Structures are given as C-alpha cells and as structure tokens.
Amino acid sequence: MRALAFIDLLGFSAMVSNDKRLATEILDDFYNISFSHIKNEHDIHGDLFSDSLVAHSSSPAILVNTIAKIYRDCLRKNDSYTQPLGKFFLLPRGGISFGHVDIQSRTESPNLTKNFIVSPALVHSVKMESQVKGSRLLIADLDNGNQQVFNWNNEVKSILFENSNFTFWSTFKYYDALWFLDLAKSSSEQKTEVTYLIEVAEKLVHSNHKNKSARDQHVQTLRIGLLSFSKFLTPNDNPLLYRFLEDYRDDLYWLVWLTLIEMIMNSPDSWALPSKREVIEFYKEVSLKPGWAKVISEINKPKNEYILGSFREFLSEMNI
Template identity: 35%
Template sequence: MSDPRRIVAYSDLLGFSELVVQKPETARQVLSDFYNYAQNIKVQNSYEDLELFLFSDFLFVQGDRVDRVVNYMCQLYRQALQYSAHSEAPMLLRGGVARGGVVTQQRREAPKVTKNFIVSPALTHAVKMESLVKGQRLLISAKEREEIDHFWNSGINAICYDQPSLKPSELFKKYRYQDLLWARDLSLTQEVSRLETMRHIEVSEKLYRENSQKPKGVVAHYAETLRICLLSYSSLLESRAADRDFISRFVRETLIPHPNASVWVGFLECVLLSKDSFAFHVEPAMSSFLRHAVLAKEWGEVSTSLEQPEHAQLLGAVEEFISVAIPKASANNALQRTSR
C-alpha cells in the first residue's frame, strides 16, 4: 500500500538496551507492559483508525489525522510515566511526529522469516527527531504550509512549545519543530488537569532525584522529563496557596539539593512564563532559589540555554526577576553573568 501524506509517529524506550544486558527479566516485563499499554490505549479509546507496528522497543504509529496520532501518543506517554512511579525499571519514551509518504507491502513469508516492508520519509524524519533530544519528549514537525494544521490544531489535546534551534539535518532544513507538552491533557477540565499534571510532576521529580547522582547522560534524561512536566503546568500555575506551597517545597527539596541546569530552566519557564509571574517575583522561595543559583556553576549552563532562540521571552523575564528579587549590587552581577 502506498500513501503519500500520512501522519507518522515513532518512539522507543529510553535505556532499554542497557536494561536488557543488566536485567533481562525486568526488560522482558517492561517490554510486555509497554506492548499491553500500546494496544489497550488503541482499543479502549477507539483509536481504530490508527495502525501500530511494534518491534522490540520501537513503536511506529500511522494515521490520516495529526490530532488522532498526537493524542494517542500523549496518552501513551502519560501512562508510561505513571508506570515508572512504582516499577523496578522506568518506562520512558522518546520520539517524534511527522507527515510524509509511507509505502508498505505485503510479502510472502518463508518459514521463520517475517517481512515488514516499509519505506517512509516521514518515519525517517521522526527517527531523526528522536535522536535530537534527551528525556521523555515528543517532538512534532511541520513545513510552513503545515503549521496551522500541526501547531494550531484545536483537536490536539496538548500544548505545542516552539523549538526553533532544533535542526536534524540538511534533509529536513525546511521544517520547524515544537515540543508536545504531553503531561497536560487539554481535554480535561482545568481542575482535573491541574491535579493530573501535578501527579506527573511528582513522579518525574521522584525519578530525577533518585537518579541525580548517575552519569551526566543518564541524569539528562530524567532532568528533561521533569522539565517537560513543569512546562506542562505553567499555564495552570496561579498565585494561590497550593501553588506557592509547591514552589517552596520544590525549591527546598529538589532545586537546591539536586542542582541541574535543565531543571532550573524548566522551573524558571514554569514560573516566569505563567500568567501570575509578577506575583512570584517577591515570593521568598523564589528569591532564595535565585540567590543560590546565580552563584552556582550550573548558572553558566542556564545562561547559555537562555541564549537559544526559543528562550528569548524567558531571558527577558529572568532579567526582570533578577532586578526585582535580589539587591541592586548583586542583581547587576547576576545580570552580567546571565547576559554573557
């Protein structure tokens, strides 16, 4: 079968190869549960229009509508993270969504030979996207004429967050990319969404803290997963007691004792890009975090990150926060470090 314009998603399990070598029985259980989740979500939520292909820890999904493919993947990502809260090994996914040609053919099978014939530029593109990022992230791509359908599609139950600095290769230089903030389900009421997204933050925070002393490459996966969950909550964050308590606890238990530039950037994005950001400028926990952060070595990495095109708005918000939250002499020094 040949279809030139299908929506394709690709994801695989992070750290699965290492798990197979070190704990093969645990790997078998995680993979079995992954297959069950992928199938159950399709059946129980009426995704009969989607086609799934599973091989080892790879998942390939194709369909005709971008919202259907994206919503299926986001639901799978949320379930995978919650599974990771209590499992012996985490089930974290990373992948991409692209539009393009898909050619499949039915082949005769010889004994002990299975032939899955797929030729797809869209699948190649999605696999390339997966290799660009760390952590449980799901990217979506679009050419200029596709942006309204992909990035502004009201049927997609996730916020799209621009990533203009991502460039997979010369083959795909005409595309733009956005992160799908899968941790918040926009189909839910705001109050239910608030509770569910906070649950995802708590799980990703727990995983990050438990793994914060591992090699830097491993820590990056957990840090970026937590960052995506924080970003997903930003549009829900308000100057109310529950959220102020969350900020205070998060600073005290995670940000200061487990320093990491990606988590710090995610926290700043969550708070300073929220609708009540100005109310948090004078929050004691925010001032405490800032005084600690600007003197830490990780702040250099934060400053480098703030120079990326996607963080232009955040850079301005951080500079304003610094000028309000700490004394003038210290603020001038911090601003100089931030603008380098």
C-alpha cells in the same frame, strides 16, 4: 499524507544487559499499554518491534493524543515497580511528523514477515527520536503557519512548546508536546494528574542522582512536567512551585533552575510571581552558584532568544 510516530524506550538496551527478566517485564508493559490505546483507534495503524513502536494515521490529532496517553500511562506505571528505578524504568521517547507514507504489501512466508515502508516522515521521526534526551515527544510541523497540521490544531489535546534548539529540515519548526497535560479533561483533573506525574518523574530523578547521564535524561522528563504545570500557577497559591524552589538548589539541578524561571514566565500571572519572596530568595542563592554558569550558557545559545527574553523580563519584574 499521514502523521507518523516513531517511539522507542529510553535506556532499554542497558536494561537488557543488566537483567533480561526485568527488561522483559518492562517491554511487556510497554506492549500492553500501547495495545490498549491503539486497538480501538481504527484510524491508527501501528507496528511494535522489540522496544520500538511505529504508528501512523490520517488524523494528526488522533495520533498525537493517543501517543500522549501512552506516555502518561508509561510514566504512571513506574510508580508500581518494586525494582530499583535507577536501572529499570518505563519511559518512551520519540517524534511525530507528517508526510508521505508508502506501505506496500509483499509476499510473506511463515518464517518471514515484511514491513515494506518508504516514508520521509519515518526518516524524520526517527531522526528526532535519536537526538532528544528524556521522555520527550518531539513534533515536527511545517514552518509555514498556513500548512501546519499539529500546531494551532484545536483537536490536539497537548500544549506544543516550541523547541528552537532542534533543527533537522529547515522548512520545519519543532515542538515539545507537553504530554503530562490532557486538555480533554477538566482543569481540576488536569492539575491533579500533572501533579502526580511530576511526583513520579521526581522519583526517577532522585533514583538516578549519582549517575550524571541517567540523571540528565530524567531531569529532561521532569522539565516537560514542570512546563506542563505552568498554566496552574497563580499569584497566591503555589505549593508545588515553592517546594521546587526550596528543594532543588543543588548545582546538579541547574536545568531545573532554568525551567522554574521559564515556568514562572509562561504562567498566566507571570507579572506577579518574580517579586514573591520565595522566588527572590531562590534566585539570590542559585545565581551565585557554579551551576548558574550553565544556565547563562544555555540561555545565550544563538537560537534561545525567546528564553533570554523571558529571563530579561523575569529580572525586570523581580525588581531587586
């Protein structure tokens, strides 16, 4: 039994169609970043093919932590690009699961290599990757808490945020890894890094604001960053939160609205924030906009009881 990750690059096919040279540079960066993190982790075995990475390990925590590092470095790399981020960017997307991984050696020739693998975990991870939007790292863990290998694993250095909307195999629960966070670092280092990565994610959103499909993908990435920042919210000093409450009032960003409320209600002092003037003014404005209908639709989906409960608590604490 092994943990297995399947990762590929968001939007890579379109990049190849638009400019083969720039797409090659993006892919080269992905290979170099992946290689730099995996080469010294001797418990991880991986294969890179085109824009896909398959990696597996007997240690679920080592695999999750290593893939999260790859995600952070890929997002960070976008800040150094001079090409338009509307069409060329480096963002991985994928899934990690746990199960049987059967790899067998086969006779090869100089002109034919063989990667013979039979694995329900690979099928699972590929299915997850194909169904998520944005630079997300979806993790599948058994629904039985006593058998979970990722959730409740103190060696996993990312917070796992339950995603009740995703289902594939009924015996599993699914989690978004809040990969902007590296819990192995000090709290101040974590906050500095998450803040910076959020700024990079914002650049990608703004570079794609006229393209709905691309914008939605990048907003999903930004959502992971904002949820990662929840732990740093305090009752009295929240410049990042207040900036988002002020700057993201356009209907295009209805998912950001929802995320900001989730972010508040997942913070250590969730009781103190809804009654803040900045939060109330934000709510009064956006809740009257057409985009708010999408928020209402989202929180009332059958499997979003948790989010709906958070909204009810938010409104109760707001006291207006």
